[in-house]
Amino acid sequence: MDLQLKGRLVSVIGADQGTQAACRRVLEGEGAVIAAAPSELSYPLADIVIAVGGVRPGSDLLEVSDPDDLYAAWDDMTDAVSAYRAALPRMLENKWGRFVWVGSAQAKSVDAEADELAAMTSLGMLGLNKVITGEVGSNGITANAVLRGGIATDEDVANAVTFLCSEGAAYLSGITITVDGGIGSGIF
């Protein structure tokens, strides 16, 4: 399948290095061009921005004792907002853009993952994706999320991310693809 990603410029940001590297590798394999050093300089040029949320295995909201830990997780979200906003003008001009968030499947099903801080942050991004879709979706720009759970590998996640960036996913926006090997039992 030609995903029609040849020549698209990609910025991948976030805290989780393994997932970021896998996203770069798979997208590069499809002909996309990866920004060498994702930074404030590269965002305004990006056709595709992928933001990977931090992973805090076993995090428990009731065990958090310092509110700063809540803010640290939330900063993953606001960092993504800054990158997305920087990329938006060019996407609007080109009438084409892709935003993909990689977060925790616990955002949708309590049993899909065990990372409550990541679930919290991801839910903010799911709300944001709906807002972006409503505001700029008619300009060929989509905003989606891949939620990882179970024992998904970085590669599993990167494959779903790459699909959401493809031309075939042009009519998907404000959606989530859960990559959890089927462990989450929530239907919606």
Place this chain on the structure above:
Amino acid sequence: MDYGIAGRVAIVSGGSRGIGRAIATTFAHEGAKVVIASRTQSNLEETLAELEEIAPGRVHGIAASMTDPESVKRVVAESRDRFGPISIAISNVIGHVIDAAKEGSGPGAGTFQGMEAESYREEFTQLLVSSWALARECVPDMKDQGWGRICNIGSGVAREPSTHLPHLLPNVVRPPVAGMHRLMAARLASDGITVNNILTGSILTERNRSYWVWLAKERNITVAEATQDMTDRIPLGRFGEPSEMAALVAFLCSDQARMVTGQSIPVGGGGSLHL
């Protein structure tokens, strides 16, 4: 029906106006000991006088900002000193108002294209950190009693972001708040503590009225037209009353609702679209 909460200590944040006041009033009628917290001393005194008539000696008010974890700690400690261990915690804090003069005192407005990342953090403090801090301070008392009720007054946009309104901040922060309560519910169920979240729809409060005034100005239509546009989206054909929110909250906090936990329940006259 006897809800079995007579003598229980309940804290209601944002308890001096609107939905919070309606909840505090219902609890007072049910025989609970009620503490209301509010930023504004004058609102607090007025509501306390009203509650005192219903429940003499069973109400207490504290002027405090419930968005600051240190101040939440103080409110919970003072409530405990006054009435005993906390059994019921109602989190009812409004969102960040970016520019009250420009936007009215309604829910945080704004668009993705216009909103700086910093504002997301402020809304997070208002809505999430506040309810996290209240739950966290009250849970030890609830665990000791083997009985507790935590209920958050959230918003319908937690499940269905409102994209027909410039409503970015609630759209982004309400879902995490709902999710946090769902996750807390899973952690606390075995201690006899239930945790639920209300998906508030269109309820007639002073704050909502001021929002419609702002919206009408923004869209260059009359307030009546703005109100009609909102009403047309509600299958029941009318706005809800704060007392209709309080009715569900009181049930969720009752002894009878002990098996209902981890839920986000809309009170919106059938306006929610999610299955």
